[in-house]
Every structure is written in structure tokens, then in C-alpha cells.
Amino acid sequence: xxxxxxxxxxxxxxxxxxxxxxxxxxxxxxxxxxxxxxxxxxxxxxxxxxxxxxxxxxxxxxxxxxxxxxxxxxxxxxxxxxxxxxxxxxxxxxxxxxxxxxxxxxxxxxxxxxxxxxxxxxxxxxxxxxxxxxxxxxxxxxxxxxxxxxxxxxxxxxxxxxxxxxxxxxxxxxxxxxxxxxxxxxxxxxxxxxxxxxxxxxxxxxxxxxxxxxxxxxxxxxxxxxxxxxxxxxxxxxxxxxxxxxxxxxxxxxxxxxxxxxxxxxxxxxxxxxxxxxxxxxxxxxxxxxxxxxxxxxxxxxxxxxxxxxxxxxxxxxxxxxxxxxxxxxxxxxxxxxxxxxxx
Amino acid sequence: xxxxxxxxxxxxxxxxxxxxxxxxxxxxxxxxxxxxxxxxxxxxxxxxxxxxxxxxxxxxxxxxxxxxxxxxxxxxxxxxxxxxxxxxxxxxxxxxxxxxxxxxxxxxxxxxxxxxxxxxxxxxxxxxxxxxxxxxxxxxxxxxxxxxxxxxxxxxxxxxxxxxxxxxxxxxxxxxxxxxxxxxxxxxxxxxxxxxxxxxxxxxxxxxxxxxxxxxxxxxxxxxxxxxxxxxxxxxxxxxxxxxxxxxxxxxxxxxxxxxxxxxxxxxxxxxxxxxxxxxxxxxxxxxxxxxxxxxxxxxxxxxxxxxxxxxxxxxxxxxxxxxxxxxxxxxxxxxxxxx
Numbered sequence: 001x002x003x004x005x006x007x008x009x010x011x012x013x014x015x016x017x018x019x020x021x022x023x024x025x026x027x028x029x030x031x032x033x034x035x036x037x038x039x040x041x042x043x044x045x046x047x048x049x050x051x052x053x054x055x056x057x058x059x060x061x062x063x064x065x066x067x068x069x070x071x072x073x074x075x076x077x078x079x080x081x082x083x084x085x086x087x088x089x090x091x092x093x094x095x096x097x098x099x100x101x102x103x104x105x106x107x108x109x110x111x112x113x114x115x116x117x118x119x120x121x122x123x124x125x126x127x128x129x130x131x132x133x134x135x136x137x138x139x140x141x142x143x144x145x146x147x148x149x150x151x152x153x154x155x156x157x158x159x160x161x162x163x164x165x166x167x168x169x170x171x172x173x174x175x176x177x178x179x180x181x182x183x184x185x186x187x188x189x190x191x192x193x194x195x196x197x198x199x200x201x202x203x204x205x206x207x208x209x210x211x212x213x214x215x216x217x218x219x220x221x222x223x224x225x226x227x228x229x230x231x232x233x234x235x236x237x238x239x240x241x242x243x244x245x246x247x248x249x250x251x252x253x254x255x256x257x258x259x260x261x262x263x264x265x266x267x268x269x270x271x272x273x274x275x276x277x278x279x280x281x282x283x284x285x286x287x288x289x290x291x292x293x294x295x296x297x298x299x300x301x302x303x304x305x306x307x308x309x310x311x312x313x314x315x316x317x318x319x320x321x322x323x324x325x326x327x328x329x330x331x332x333x334x335x336x337x338x339x340x341x342x343x344x
Numbered sequence: 345x346x347x348x349x350x351x352x353x354x355x356x357x358x359x360x361x362x363x364x365x366x367x368x369x370x371x372x373x374x375x376x377x378x379x380x381x382x383x384x385x386x387x388x389x390x391x392x393x394x395x396x397x398x399x400x401x402x403x404x405x406x407x408x409x410x411x412x413x414x415x416x417x418x419x420x421x422x423x424x425x426x427x428x429x430x431x432x433x434x435x436x437x438x439x440x441x442x443x444x445x446x447x448x449x450x451x452x453x454x455x456x457x458x459x460x461x462x463x464x465x466x467x468x469x470x471x472x473x474x475x476x477x478x479x480x481x482x483x484x485x486x487x488x489x490x491x492x493x494x495x496x497x498x499x500x501x502x503x504x505x506x507x508x509x510x511x512x513x514x515x516x517x518x519x520x521x522x523x524x525x526x527x528x529x530x531x532x533x534x535x536x537x538x539x540x541x542x543x544x545x546x547x548x549x550x551x552x553x554x555x556x557x558x559x560x561x562x563x564x565x566x567x568x569x570x571x572x573x574x575x576x577x578x579x580x581x582x583x584x585x586x587x588x589x590x591x592x593x594x595x596x597x598x599x600x601x602x603x604x605x606x607x608x609x610x611x612x613x614x615x616x617x618x619x620x621x622x623x624x625x626x627x628x629x630x631x632x633x634x635x636x637x638x639x640x641x642x643x644x645x646x647x648x649x650x651x652x653x654x655x656x657x658x659x660x661x662x663x664x665x666x667x668x669x670x671x672x673x674x675x676x677x678x679x680x681x682x683x684x
Contacts, residue, residue, distance in 0.1 A: 045643050074643035083399040087637035090392040104499050105586040169495035
């Protein structure tokens with residue numbers, strides 16, 4: 001019994017010391033309330049695209065003199081994001097920018113945030129129009145969907161089986177692109193091309209790897225994989241390289257140059273597309289600030305200056321809400337990958 | 345019976361009373377609150393704290409019956425899948441035209457049925473441990489959910505349904521009130537009824553219990569059915585909070601629930617533990633997570649902190665059992681008695 005007692009006393013002592021340490025930095029934090037807080041919630045940790053986006057967001061917020069809060073759940077689920085939104089409401093932040101794991105499931109939480117006076121915007125993966133003030137659109141979804149199908153068809157020479165390796169089944173952005181891919185495939189010139197399956201790797205590296213292996217096993221005649229997600233395309237590139245399927249199964253999609261340079265140079269992935277995630281986060285940071293300061297209200301036609309990106313304007317989105325467009329998707333191939341791989 | 349009561353009375357002393365695991369949990373809870381309020385100026389705010397309880401109480405409903413299951417010496421890892429399946433069936437039947445209250449009843453029925461199925465399988469195939477059976481049903485239930493919704497989400501619930509997960513009555517979250525009612529009910533069931541005493545007896549020595557005329561199979565089926573029912577209750581609240589559902593909701597909820605039960609002082613080998621401990625540990629983990637979230641600690645570090653807390657808890661509770669010879673002797677006496 002004595003030993004139990006002494007253990008407990010020791011533990012309490014250690015913990016109270018910790019409290020003492022924790023208390024000191026806590027106090028000045030309370031006094032710094034004057035600085036506006038801008039929060040970013042990304043889809044999950046360990047996603048390089050999200051990390052680059054967060055980097056851009058941080059840069060913009062620091063330029064406007066705000067404080068950045070960056071949150072990343074350990075699993076790409078809406079449940080985890082709801083919890084983070086609650087924590088941010090308690091911290092009385094000025095704006096929340098979110099890349100959603102589910103377009104509808106966050107609605108009650110985000111509505112609560114907006115009722116508390118917090119400006120809510122989505123970026124990368126949108127929430128529905130009632131859950132946000134404005135969405136930061138990376139590139140025209142129609143263009144992305146169509147261009148990816150055109151690329152894959154060109155790689156396989158006009159006929160054969162293709163498949164899609166997506167992120168989670170609820171990811172708004174990927175689903176919109178896949179819709180456009182299907183619309184593009186309805187064209188009669190693609191009558192020899194068959195989309196056999198849309199697989200979901202959930203933006204988790206191991207699941208994306210096993211889904212790719214599953215696709216290759218189930219469809220031995222598969223000729224191309226379109227992976228409109230940076231985690232998925234890198235995982236697929238690795239699987240195709242390991243199985244030496246270069247020139248047998250082609251890979252294209254949306255990928256980070258730094259992660260994909262190896263596969264683009266080797267020819268496993270002849271070319272791919274992406275926009276600059278740093279710019280995307282940067283634009284979101286400036287939009288958050290403009291909303292918080294009242295420069296824009298998220299209505300169509302609103303204009304503001306987004307740092308080095310220049311003047312940006314709010315336009316109507318397909319879902320009935322509004323959006324701010326970043327630009328067109330950029331093509332990365334063997335010729336230009338060298339100069340981009342060190343950038344992001 | 346007489347004899348045992350005398351032993352119990354002899355053993356009561358103040359020191360032993362205060363060295364119970366539950367007191368250590370209370371102490372930890374206090375420490376966590378002190379740390380939280382000193383690291384974040386936003387922590388000590390009643391309204392925010394009330395809001396915070398809603399972020400972790402959804403899974404707390406499963407913790408209560410899981411405590412029963414673990415006191416029985418069994419384990420149920422299928423609960424998260426039952427949450428997903430009952431939530432998905434509710435959404436599909438609502439969108440298929442059923443009125444919301446009917447859909448909610450269907451949800452509860454699906455959960456109860458899944459639990460009943462678990463229980464029946466477990467008593468039918470006695471040679472298989474509950475862990476193996478519930479691992480199988482875990483896959484089956486979630487599989488059915490995937491077949492129904494095919495990786496899509498379903499929602500569009502009426503506005504009033506959202507109040508379940510987000511609403512307040514007299515400043516207290518509806519969820520917290522409902523949880524309090526269930527907590528009291530489960531506490532009474534475990535500690536004040538013959539049913540509860542039978543659960544302990546089975547957990548301590550199943551063979552002896554069977555020979556003493558306890559309806560072991562029936563009790564097991566009831567406990568697993570309760571776990572299914574409470575999973576459906578979790579589904580009701582979780583779906584309300586999310587506004588829509590999909591087949592992969594509540595992933596890892598079974599791990600969370602088991603962890604909280606173990607932290608609450610329930611022995612993994614059965615026969616020991618109390619409801620109050622598990623309730624304190626729900627709040628302990630929930631508030632710790634919320635506090636760390638308020639200072640924006642990153643997700644992996646948060647997992648490590650909670651993992652350390654669990655290791656610490658298991659260490660202390662082992663130490664406690666080893667050290668307190670009285671308790672050990674008492675267990676022996678009880679076991680011997682049961683065997684007779």
C-alpha cells in the first residue's frame with residue numbers, strides 16, 4: 001500500500017510541475033487576443049498536398065498579420081472534422097477554411113460556427129452551399145475531368161479498359177471530377193474505351209496500394225489508371241513500378257511533382273496535371289482575411305486583392321453557391337518535371 | 345451467503361476505500377481539468393464545456409454495455425459496425441419514404457437484432473471465443489452496410505432530428521441528459537440487481553456459475569443484445585450530428601469503447617470493475633482530447649498522450665491488484681466459494 005501511495009504522490013508531483021510549466025506560456029496567449037485567428041482544417045495528416053496547401057495558407061495569414069491555426073485529423077473522417085470545428089468555435093477564431101471529408105455531414109457544425117460569427121470557407125474539397133460562405137475552386141472541374149480522360153485515352157491509343165483510383169467515396173472534388181470523366185466518356189469517339197471501376201483508396205497510402213493491386217488482379221486487361229488524388233497517384237506509381245508494368249498499364253491523374261518526378265521520368269506516368277497547392281492555400285488565406293474584415297461578403301461580383309496572386313473575384317458556382325477560381329490545371333511531363341520537383 | 349457478508353464487512357477500511365481505482369480516476373480527471381484550464385484560456389467556459397461533451401458522448405453509449413461484456417470476460421468488437429449498419433438502414437428507410445420516427449425505431453430494431461444475433465452465435469458455438477465471433481459479424485454488418493449504400497452517403501433528414509445531437513434542454517445538451525439516464529440505468533442494473541450479480545459471477549467463474557444454476561446462456565444473450573441496442577442509440581446521435589451517413593461511419597469506435605472500459609478499471613479477464621469508473625474515464629479521455637484540441641496539439645501527439653494514459657492506467661491497476669493482498673485473498677475466497 002505504501003508503494004502505491006508513493007507512486008501516486010510522485011505522479012501528482014510530476015503533473016503539477018507540468019501544470020506549472022504549462023501555465024506560464026498560457027498567460028501571454030490570453031493577452032494576444034487582438035490578433036485575428038484564421039484556422040485551416042485539412043482532410044488528414046500525412047497528405048503532402050494538404051501540407052503544401054497549409055504552407056500557402058500560413059504565408060497569406062502572416063502577410064495580413066493574423067495568427068494561423070492548422071488542424072489535421074489523424075483519420076480522413078467527417079467525425080474528426082466536426083470535433084475540430086467545435087474546438088475552433090470555443091477558441092473564437094475569425095475564420096475557418098476547410099477541406100471537407102464529406103460535403104453534407106459538416107453542415108450542422110459549420111452552421112453553428114457561422115451562427116457564432118465565424119466566416120466559413122471551403123477549399124480544395126467543397127462543403128455544400130449552405131455550409132459555407134464561399135468556396136475556393138482550384139480549377140474548373142469540367143476541364144479537369146475531361147482533360148484526364150483525354151490524356152488516358154491518348155496514352156492507351158484509343159481503346160481498352162481504364163479505371164479510376166479516387167480518394168474517399170464522399171470527397172466532393174474527386175466525385176465532381178469523376179462525374180465529368182463519365183460525361184466525357186459518353187462521347188461516341190470513346191466507344192472502345194471502358195471505365196471498369198472507380199476504386200477508393202481513401203487518401204491513405206496503404207489502402208491506395210492495395211486498391212491498385214486489387215484493380216490489376218481483377219482486371220488483367222486494364223490499360224490505364226486515372227488517379228485524381230495526389231496520394232492515390234503516388235501509390236499507383238509505386239505499384240506499377242514494383243510490378244514492372246511500364247508501357248502495359250499507364251498512369252495519369254493529379255499528382256505532386258516532387259512525389260511523381262521518379263515515375264514521370266521513368267515513363268510509368270507519361271504526364272499528369274495539378275495546380276499549385278501553395279497558391280490554393282495562399283488564396284484561401286487572403287479570402288479568409290477579406291471575409292473577416294468585411295472586404296467581401298461572398299456575393300457574386302465581390303472583388304479583393306489576394307497578395308501576389310493579384311485581384312480575384314467571386315463568381316457563381318455550379319451548386320448554387322459562390323466560388324473564387326484559382327486558375328487552370330497545369331501539365332507536368334518529362335520535359336518540365338525537373339524544374340518543378342523541387343518547388344512542391 | 346452470510347459468511348461472505350461478514351468477510352466483506354471485515355475488510356472495509358477507510359484507506360482501502362480511498363485507494364480504489366475510481367478515486368485515482370477522479371484525481372486524474374481533476375488534474376486534466378487543471379492542466380487544460382491553465383494551457384487554454386478558453387477551457388473554463390461552461391457553454392463550451394457543454395458543447396465539448398457532445399463531441400465525445402456519441403460513442404459513450406456503447407461504453408456502458410461493453411463494460412458488461414468485459415465483466416463477463418468476453419469482448420465485442422462488432423459494435424462500431426452495428427452503429428454503421430443501423431445508421432445506414434435508418435437513412436435508407438427514411439429516404440425510402442418512412443416517417444422519421446419510424447426510421448428511428450427501425451434503427452433501434454436493427455441494432456438490437458444485430459446484438460441478439462451476436463449473443464445467439466456466441467452461446468451456440470461455445471468452442472469459439474466471443475472475440476472471433478464478433479470479428480466475423482463486424483465484417484458482415486459493415487459489409488451489409490456497404491452493400492446497401494455502395495460507398496455513397498445518404499441524409500436529408502428533417503430539421504428537428506438535428507436537435508438530438510445538437511440541441512439543449514435548459515442549457516444542458518440533450519445528449520448529456522440521455523446519457524445520464526442510461527448511465528444510471530446501467531449502474532442500477534449492474535450493481536443493484538440479481539442480473540448484475542450474475543454477470544460478475546459468470547465473469548469470475550463461468551463453470552461454477554453454470555453449476556450454481558445461473559442461466560449463463562440467457563444472460564450472455566441479453567448482454568450482447570444490450571450492446572447491439574446501445575450501438576443503435578449511438579447511431580441515432582452520431583447520424584444526427586453528421587446530418588448524413590455512410591457505410592464507413594464510426595470507424596474505430598469499438599477500440600475507443602474498449603479502451604475507455606479498460607481505463608475505467610474493468611478487468612480484461614472479467615469479473616471486476618464498476619460502471620462509475622467507466623463513466624469517469626469517458627469524461628477523462630473526452631475532456632483531455634478537447635483540452636489538447638483547444639491548444640491545437642496535432643493529431644498524432646494527441647494519440648500518443650491518450651495511449652500513455654492507458655498504459656499508465658493499466659500499470660497502476662495491475663500494481664494495485666498485486667499490492668493489495670487483501671483483495672487478492674478475497675477474490676480467492678470468492679472463487680473458492682463459487683466453485684463449491
